[in-house]
Amino acid sequence: MSPVLRVRDLRVRFGGFEAVKGVSFDLAAGRALGVVGESGSGKSTLAMSLLRLTEGAETTGEIRAGETDVLAAPKAELRRLRGGRIAMVFQDPLSSLDPYLRVGDQIAEVYRAHTGATRRAARAKAVEVLDRVGIPDAARRARAYPHEFSGGMRQRALIAMALALRPRILIADEPTTALDVTVQAQLLDLLGDLRAATGMALLLVSHDVGVVAGNVDEVLVMRDGEAVEHGPVGTVLRAPRAGYTRELLAAVPRMDAPRTAAPTPGEPLLRVTDLRREFVLGPPLRRRAVPAVDGVTFDVRRGETLGIVGESGSGKSTLARLLVRLLEPTSGRVVFDGRDLAGLPERRLRPLRRDLQLVFQDPGASLNPRRTVGDSIAEPLRVHGEPDPGGAARALMERVGLDPRRARDYPHEFSGGQRQRIGIARALALRPRLLVCDEPVTSLDVSTQAQVLELLTDLRHEFDLTLVFVSHDLAVVRQVSDRVAVMRHGKIVELAGTDALFESPEHPYTRELLAAVPTLDPRIPHGRGGALEAPI
Amino acid sequence: MIWYLLRRLAAAAVVLLALSAIVYALFYLSPGDPAVLACGRGCDGERLALTREKLGLDDPVHLQYWHFLEGLVAGRDYSAGPDVDHCAAPCLGYSFQTDQPVTTMLLDRLPVSASLAAGAAALALPLGVSAGLLSALRRGRLTERVMTGVTLLGFATPVFLIGLVLLMVFCAYLQWLPFPAYVPLTESPARWAQNLVLPWVALALIQAAVYARITRAGALETLVEDHVRTFRAYGLRERQVIRRHALRGALIPLITLTALEVAQVMTAAVLTETMFGLPGIGKLTVESVNSVDLPVVVGVTVLAGTVVVVANTVADLLHAAADPRVKLA
Numbered sequence: 001m002s003p004v005l006r007v008r009d010l011r012v013r014f015g016g017f018e019a020v021k022g023v024s025f026d027l028a029a030g031r032a033l034g035v036v037g038e039s040g041s042g043k044s045t046l047a048m049s050l051l052r053l054t055e056g057a058e059t060t061g062e063i064r065a066g067e068t069d070v071l072a073a074p075k076a077e078l079r080r081l082r083g084g085r086i087a088m089v090f091q092d093p094l095s096s097l098d099p100y101l102r103v104g105d106q107i108a109e110v111y112r113a114h115t116g117a118t119r120r121a122a123r124a125k126a127v128e129v130l131d132r133v134g135i136p137d138a139a140r141r142a143r144a145y146p147h148e149f150s151g152g153m154r155q156r157a158l159i160a161m162a163l164a165l166r167p168r169i170l171i172a173d174e175p176t177t178a179l180d181v182t183v184q185a186q187l188l189d190l191l192g193d194l195r196a197a198t199g200m201a202l203l204l205v206s207h208d209v210g211v212v213a214g215n216v217d218e219v220l221v222m223r224d225g226e227a228v229e230h231g232p233v234g235t236v237l238r239a240p241r242a243g244y245t246r247e248l249l250a251a252v253p254r255m256d257a258p259r260t261a262a263p264t265p266g267e268p269l270l271r272v273t274d275l276r277r278e279f280v281l282g283p284p285l286r287r288r289a290v291p292a293v294d295g296v297t298f299d300v301r302r303g304e305t306l307g308i309v310g311e312s313g314s315g316k317s318t319l320a321r322l323l324v325r326l327l328e329p330t331s332g333r334v335v336f337d338g339r340d341l342a343g344l345p346e347r348r349l350r351p352l353r354r355d356l357q358l359v360f361q362d363p364g365a366s367l368n369p370r371r372t373v374g375d376s377i378a379e380p381l382r383v384h385g386e387p388d389p390g391g392a393a394r395a396l397m398e399r400v401g402l403d404p405r406r407a408r409d410y411p412h413e414f415s416g417g418q419r420q421r422i423g424i425a426r427a428l429a430l431r432p433r434l435l436v437c438d439e440p441v442t443s444l445d446v447s448t449q450a451q452v453l454e455l456l457t458d459l460r461h462e463f464d465l466t467l468v469f470v471s472h473d474l475a476v477v478r479q480v481s482d483r484v485a486v487m488r489h490g491k492i493v494e495l496a497g498t499d500a501l502f503e504s505p506e507h508p509y510t511r512e513l514l515a516a517v518p519t520l521d522p523r524i525p526h527g528r529g530g531a532l533e534a535p536i
Numbered sequence: 537m538i539w540y541l542l543r544r545l546a547a548a549a550v551v552l553l554a555l556s557a558i559v560y561a562l563f564y565l566s567p568g569d570p571a572v573l574a575c576g577r578g579c580d581g582e583r584l585a586l587t588r589e590k591l592g593l594d595d596p597v598h599l600q601y602w603h604f605l606e607g608l609v610a611g612r613d614y615s616a617g618p619d620v621d622h623c624a625a626p627c628l629g630y631s632f633q634t635d636q637p638v639t640t641m642l643l644d645r646l647p648v649s650a651s652l653a654a655g656a657a658a659l660a661l662p663l664g665v666s667a668g669l670l671s672a673l674r675r676g677r678l679t680e681r682v683m684t685g686v687t688l689l690g691f692a693t694p695v696f697l698i699g700l701v702l703l704m705v706f707c708a709y710l711q712w713l714p715f716p717a718y719v720p721l722t723e724s725p726a727r728w729a730q731n732l733v734l735p736w737v738a739l740a741l742i743q744a745a746v747y748a749r750i751t752r753a754g755a756l757e758t759l760v761e762d763h764v765r766t767f768r769a770y771g772l773r774e775r776q777v778i779r780r781h782a783l784r785g786a787l788i789p790l791i792t793l794t795a796l797e798v799a800q801v802m803t804a805a806v807l808t809e810t811m812f813g814l815p816g817i818g819k820l821t822v823e824s825v826n827s828v829d830l831p832v833v834v835g836v837t838v839l840a841g842t843v844v845v846v847a848n849t850v851a852d853l854l855h856a857a858a859d860p861r862v863k864l865a
Contacts, residue, residue, distance in 0.1 A: 082771035
């Protein structure tokens with residue numbers, strides 16, 4: 001059977017920089033190809049170039065979609081191809097739809113542009129496809145604006161837009177990266193169902209090997225613009241030939257990796273009792289208090305790492321900020337080393353601040369771009385009147401694996417992983433006793449992520465740290481934590497030792513979360529079998 | 537929506553009240569005798585005393601301000617014995633120099649200023665928006681560089697310089713147009729337009745430069761937004777992508793900006809009217825300042841403040857209507 005998409009020696013060049021360096025593959029009808037790679041590997045550029053969406057780039061090689069020579073196609077033919085033959089689903093469902101127009105109208109507009117259908121028929125089509133992708137009450141929801149949809153629903157809407165045109169190929173560029181793990185599982189299921197039902201081919205681009213593993217037939221591993229490995233998904237994941245694939249797979253945190261035994265727990269360093277935090281929302285007269293953290297009670301023991309997992313909106317970041325008193329609790333107690341932080345005036349809190357430090361999610365945004373990194377690390381030392389803050393900052397840089405000679409450089413001159421190391425160095429400068437990490441590795445590539453996690457583990461012993469590790473990523477939490485708390489709707493639904501929680505979860509929500517986590521085993525498609533009746 | 541509107545109107549009323557109080561305080565409580573200022577130059581002792589009595593300047597300050605507010609709502613009489621000057625609501629004051637209520641003077645001049653402002657805006661908006669769009673779409677090409685140069689020039693040139701050049705070229709040198717003299721629209725629409733075209737152009741060029749820069753910035757931002765890419769990827773014509781999906785995002789900031797610009801335009805209109813000899817409110821302001829006709833200056837200031845506040849309230853409502861994400865609360 002001839003492939004619906006044939007790519008040969010594809011090269012995409014931006015000025016002097018070659019983002020894609022000679023990639024070739026075939027994609028047959030009804031089949032799925034996964035493209036994996038870390039940031040900067042060229043995987044998104046590859047996806048975009050298939051529709052000639054890479055602006056300002058020079059593209060050479062061959063892209064053949066059925067009879068169409070994509071690179072040579074005149075404008076009119078290219079328009080028919082875009083959406084009509086090859087449709088695309090993008091990463092960020094929040095920004096991929098026009099915020100000013102109703103969801104149904106956007107789908108109808110695209111449908112009309114391709115089919116010349118009447119306005120009325122196009123509207124009906126939009127409702128039909130929205131219903132097909134599982135939007136409940138599609139006729140009514142078609143009239144909603146994108147901001148009235150959840151992230152998962154917006155992504156479904158975009159898939160519906162593609163589906164309306166019955167494309168032969170669907171390109172999904174990180175379609176689930178911005179979504180919660182349970183929502184991700186449902187969307188991947190949907191893509192699988194549609195592929196089976198319509199016979200369209202799928203090109204799934206992702207940084208997450210787990211996402212690709214259970215949903216494609218073949219996988220193409222990219223690094224620095226080159227395809228370093230290409231083969232059936234089972235072969236590539238079980239017996240990778242390329243050294244880079246092996247490294248990549250080794251760096252992926254696994255749910256089944258062996259764990260080191262938990263250290264003997266000490267007495268509680270932090271005791272949290274019935275902690276609540278409300279945010280006041282809504283128009284005047286209809287203001288209401290929405291609890292973000294809704295009465296949680298737990299201890300953090302000296303020397304342990306407590307993991308806190310939850311999906312977006314579960315209140316885990318609010319909790320992290322409450323623990324170091326960046327937010328004031330509405331009620332409840334946070335007793336650190338015998339003193340209640342809640343309600344303590346800022347003046348009396350200040351000497352305690354050095355014991356409580358926070359590592360933020362986005363190292364790019366939490367470092368002052370107009371200050372040298374040495375300055376940023378030294379700042380807390382200066383504030384607390386330590387001698388020689390500059391020298392101490394350089395020593396810390398060396399300890400977290402950075403060249404101390406770069407102390408005079410600015411944050412933008414460092415990579416994401418290096419910036420997170422800087423954030424950790426800054427947090428450690430005052431030798432805190434409790435370190436709260438809020439999604440510290442979420443914005444990093446897996447290989448960088450593995451290095452930063454290793455660094456945290458080393459530092460924990462060296463600095464005698466007690467860690468609270470907040471993350472949405474269950475595999476990461478499992479790897480670093482001694483005990484794990486699962487949060488949902490501001491409450492802790494389950495708190496147990498890591499092994500106990502992952503091996504025999506008690507709460508149904510914990511089980512649901514665990515079932516939704518993609519595994520590296522291509523024989524297990526994710527989501528299926530999980531108790532996921534609830535629509536997104 | 538209704539709730540929001542009511543709240544905005546209430547807030548606008550508070551702002552205007554504060555404005556009136558500040559203006560009143562500035563002009564009437566500043567050093568110097570308000571009676572002398574209100575009466576004007578060459579006022580003898582007897583007329584001065586009469587003015588003082590009419591203005592009620594011997595009353596306590598808060599009572600004077602109260603009368604001022606009362607006049608705004610219900611109108612008032614300035615009386616000294618048998619001599620009564622009536623000032624109908626909304627009474628902004630009474631000009632003793634010209635012996636007219638300030639409101640009447642403003643209303644007489646309003647059509648001129650409104651003609652100037654409306655015509656200039658009608659020219660400036662399409663001109664500015666299309667220039668801005670064009671330079672955004674032709675990014676990096678010669679068109680953009682020329683546009684940027686022209687708008688910068690418009691941005692930096694004072695209105696009186698543009699006005700002078702226009703007068704010299706079209707009226708004095710080429711003699712295509714008469715030297716402007718205001719003709720009411722009701723009298724002869726053709727001559728109305730003919731006489732106003734140069735002031736319109738002078739004022740519009742400056743406004744258009746601002747609109748062009750904002751439109752360009754907005755368009756450059758929206759043209760690279762993800763949802764614009766989505767519709768390109770779904771095979772819409774580039775024209776359709778821009779018109780349906782990029783333009784709106786680019787133009788919404790303009791709503792807010794136009795309202796903020798109102799104040800700038802009024803300032804520029806003072807110069808334009810003086811320059812072209814148009815008997816509008818701007819020219820009235822200059823004349824009143826020159827002849828120290830205090831009540832008129834106060835009236836103009838209150839009117840200008842009202843226009844700015846109303847324009848901004850309208851802009852907020854339009855913004856909410858244009859962007860479904862804005863919740864009116």
